[in-house]
Amino acid sequence: MSTSGRRTADGHAPDASDVAATLRESEFVRLLARADGDCLAAAGLLAGALAERGVPYQVRVGRFGETLADGDRDATVGVGLDPSADAHLPAEATPASATAFDAAGDLDASPDPALALAGVLASDAQPRDRAVRVREAARESGVERRPGVGVPTDDLADGLAHTTLAHADYSGDAGAAQATLAELGLPAELDESARRTVASEFALAVTGGPEATARAAEAVERALRPHALADGPFATVEGYADVLAAVARERPGTASALALGHDARTDALDAWRDHARAAHGALRAATTARYDGLFAARTDAAPVETVARLLRDFRSPEPVALVVTDEEAAAAATDERAIGAAMTDAVNAVGGVGGGTARRGYARFDPETDAKEFLTAFREANA
Structure with missing residues (x-):
């Protein structure tokens, strides 16, 4: 198994050339992608590059806290998930789709600039100006x-x-x-x-x-x-980005x-x-509560990650928005606040799986869990 794409000794994520090196040396690749628009676009771009080289691949999709690798000896690329993979595109400081676009170019492939730009637009990564090459390629392809x-x-x-x-x-x-x-x-x-x-x-x-x-x-x-x-x-x-993220x-x-x-x-x-x-229905029907730095919404079954983003952007007077149902929760912040760590601590307190990034988090827990118990645990972890 190639290890050229692993994190460097100083902890920085590998760049596009490192990712390309892992793919170039592999005979079979498993792409382990987080279930969001940016990471799915990135997986599609890398898969396209592999297909052009005649390298077989498999795409697996999961959420924060899930383990998609199964211990096999094939090369793995984590896209927003599994930082222990042979190559990891973290999708935080830079959109994963921008890194994947550059990696595909390093492999002499012809990545789709519209798909790459859709991934960039679907991303919560900041700042997005690190995707300059994607935007230039999209303009050159006729996107206006x-x-x-x-x-x-x-x-x-x-x-x-x-x-x-x-x-x-x-x-x-x-x-x-x-x-x-x-x-x-x-x-x-x-x-x-x-x-x-x-x-x-x-x-x-x-x-x-x-x-x-x-x-x-x-x-x-x-x-x-x-x-x-x-x-x-x-x-x-x-619209492409919106569909990718939702689906x-x-x-x-x-x-x-x-x-x-x-x-x-x-x-x-x-x-x-x-x-x-x-x-949208859940956002309207949710029962909300405001705390210091946190705006929480309680609702029935809902696409919690999307609702959390909409709550943060259009309804929350606080910098962190949290959505909780009977068995899922998601949080979104306006800036970096260690949301993923808080989500992990909260779900560990009640039992379940979860995780996230500095700005986003997701958790899944037993429906028998009292949602108020999870909310309390998240408030304490996020304090």
Whole structure:
């Protein structure tokens, strides 16, 4: 087994050339990817490079706290998971998809810049300007920014209702989104002026509600002035990123197929819609409580990681948002606060598995566990 991609003696993660070296020397590779849009895109880019070289591979998808490696002697690449793998793309300081794009280039492959940019846009990594080469390659391939909202479908009502890039009054309800659009008097063929009108309405719908936070005005920007895709599986790269992120958690197999370039668009959009309806519905129905530095939401079964991000960006007056159901929890922070360590400590206190990064965390525990017990444990660990 190659070990060229392991962490260096000073603890830094390997760069793209190290990852490429591991792949170049391997006869079979297992890609162990975290279930999010950035890591799935990265796995797809590395898988594409391996396929071009005729190297067989397998993609496995999991969440924080899960062990995907099985002790075999094949080369392993951890993408957001398993730092003990032969190569590890941590997906924190730099989007994993940006590192994977560079690694694929080092292998003389032809990575898809739209997929790479979708991964970058799906990432919570800061700062994103470390993905300069991805953005340049996307522009060279014909990807251009335009006015409007970044949705995956040409049907605007469908896109606005089911995007998880932001939360508005009509989120999750295509009929309500269609009624809002009807009031704008848009032309049948949208020109730049019409797209700006839609973007303005969407931004107002996201930021103008009584529950919207000041942070919402900044967070909604990720959905505006999208990168249009003339030739791709979705209408915009932002929409591509949204679908990847949602489907990675809703149906990991479908997300893997999408990232690997298979014809999974219809199934992916169905999963995206289901995920969005559940996430937006849970955000509305949740019972919330505010603590010093923490805004917690208690709800029934829900896509907790997506709800935690939406809560953080559009509803939380505190820097850390936590969502807890009967058997899952997720947290998201506005900056680096050792959220993963706090999640690990909390889930260890009640029994279960979990983990995360400095800004994100996920945990799964026995449904017999009292959710209040988990919340208390997380508050203490996050203090």
